[in-house]
Amino acid sequence: MLEGMSIAATRPHSFRTTAIIIACALFMEQLDSTVLATALPTMARSFGVSPLHMSAALTAYLLGLAIFIPASGYFADRFGARRIFRLAILVFTAGSVLCGQCGSLLFLVGARFLQGMGGAMMVPVGRLVLLRTVARKDMVSAMSWFTVPALLGPVVGPPMGGFLVTYLSWRWIFYINVPIGILGIWLATLYIEDIKEEDPGRFxxxxxxxxxxxxxxxxxxxxxxxxxxxxxxxxxxxxxxxxxxxxxxxxxxxxxxxxxILDFSMMRIPTFGISVIGGSLTRITAGALPFLLPMMMQLGFGMSAARSGLITFSTAAGSFLMKIAAPPILRRFGFRNALMWNSLISSAFLAACALFRPGWPVVLIYGVLLLGGFFQSLQFTALNTVAYADISQHRMSSATSFYSTFQQLMLSMGICVSSAILALAMALSGHASPRLSDFSAAFLAVTAISFVASPVSARLPRDAGRAMSGHADGEDAPLALET
Incomplete structure (x- = not known):
């Protein structure tokens, strides 16, 4: 019997502790990426290179993710989830220290690739731990805690990066990961079980x-x-x-x-396949928002980096409110109805960002972003949960690797699509630099993609994830034990 069963039975409330530990690792990863984007111009001056060349530091991290995410599930099964999770945090933290010590762009690229190796293991293995240890009736609450950092990191990152670069040094954007990493390793040792498969098969x-x-x-x-x-x-x-x-x-x-290593046959499982497709459409918008919004505030509104960061922070506040509201919403409406209608609502609030103008009252902008963050986070919580409703135990590791791979690919796609549309809008209007109308076109285009997630979600079975949303009684076993 898996050790995860004893955890759920003997410590029924420990899922919050487990979810928070894993969420902190996710927050560290998300924060690092967005803080770095703010510091790139300063780092370019320090290295004596063009700011355009600094994109290599971003792509090196993405390459590390792309190479090692598919293998994360197998490594967790072969060597144990806790061992791999701790090793991932250690590798990411070591890469952060090396980034802070680098004196050239080439050194930075190598250190960022090392960070990507660690980041590729942290999130998929962390999600696997949740799926194998949390009772199905608690899965929505656990995923609520797990998904908040994914939205919080990109919002907190720009103002924090601006503060550190302005008042301390760009090297501190990497050093702040050290205490978080040490704490994460210690807490994982205390609270996360070393679950693994007896026969993971050949690599x-x-x-x-x-x-x-x-x-x-x-x-x-x-x-x-x-x-x-x-x-x-x-x-x-x-x-x-x-x-x-x-x-x-x-x-x-x-x-x-x-x-x-990536099992595409799982796409035949309706709850998993529809969640991957619907989540991919939604995550294109999620990847575009942190890219477009701060830039529009600074270039279009003329705000400072610090002030724009304080405004975009309201998206994170909406995510925290969702953490409390998600379980009763999904219990009341179920996954199918919640995803189908919430997709339209969250897309509408994000499309409203295209209407932002300097004359708008700040409190109204706060309100739109707050509600947009709430509904978008609810969407991710539901998708990340129902995707595993019908995945059997022996395929859980493969499912997490597969899902995480497409999650990262679509977030990167969001940046690419929004940047391309912004450039196209500038070319058509003859603008040398992006203006508010160009940002509006980009916002409307990417949110139009996320609207398509609603009819995709409508294909879910009406009772999809019934036990996970709290409908069924007696469903206290960890999700991964369901065949």
Whole structure:
């Protein structure tokens, strides 16, 4: 019997502790990425390079994620979830220290890749721990705690990065991860069980190589396309083409593999497949929002980085309110109805950002962002929970790796799509720098994509995730024990 069963039985309220520990690791990862974006111009001056070249520091992290996320589930099954989770935090923290010590761009790229290796293991393995130890009736509450940092980090990051760079040094944007990492390792040792599979099967090395090639080329190509930096269109298309070709080769390989590293057959499970597709559409908008909103506040409204950060922070406040409201909402309406209607509501509030103008009362902007953050966070909580409603125990690790891979790919896609639309709007209007009308076009385009998630969610079974939303009685076993 899995150790996760004893946890749920002997410590029924420990899921909050587990969720908070894992959420802190997710917060550290999200905070680091957004803080770095604020500090890049200052770091470029310190290294004596063009700010355009600093995009290599961002792509190095994405490459680390792309290579190691698919393997995270197997490593957790083979070596134990707690061991891998602690090792992931240690690697991420060590990479942070090296980033703070770097004296050149090349050194920074290597350190950021090391951070990406750690980040690729932290979130998928953390989600796997929740799925295997939390009772199904508590899963919505656990996922509420788990998903808040995903929205909080990108909002807190810009003002914190601006403060550290202005009043201390850009090196402190990496050093702040050290105490968080040490605390995370200590708490994981105390509260997270070392769950693992008795027979994880053979490691899919050919699939690993093909998936690494495909995902790294796709993410790198999308990053080049979104940031430019003097890279030719032909080079960008070549990299993306290699990624697509490797992806096709992987699909052909996976058909005959007994334990494929990314198991696409799970897409046939309605709750999982629909959650992946609907979540992908929603996450394009989620990836675009932290990119577009601070830039619009600073370039379009003329605000300082600190002031725009204080305004966008209201999105995080909405996420915290959702943490309390999500369980009763899903208990009352169920996953299908909640996702179908909430997708329209959250998209509408995010589309309202296209209407923001300097003459708007600040309190009204706060209100729109607060409600938008609430409904968007509710959407992610429901998606991240119902996706695993019908996943059996022996496929749980593969499911978390698969889901996390597409989650990261779609967030990166959001930046690429919003940046491309912003550039297109500028070109059509003849603007040398982005103006409010250009930002409005970008906001409306990306939120139009998330509107499509509503009809996709309508395809869920009416009773999808019934036990997880609190409808059923006696459903106290960990989710992963359901076959």
């Amino acid at each position: 899919d090395l050919p699939g690993f190589v093909l998936s690494c090639t495909s995902l790294s080329c796709l993410m790198y190509g999308l990053e080049m396309g979104s940031r430019g930096g003097g890279i030719s269109l032909g080079t960008t298309l070549l990299v993306i083409g290699i990624g697509l070709a490797a992806g096709v080769a992987y699909l052909l390989h996976a058909r005959g593999a007994s334990h494929p």
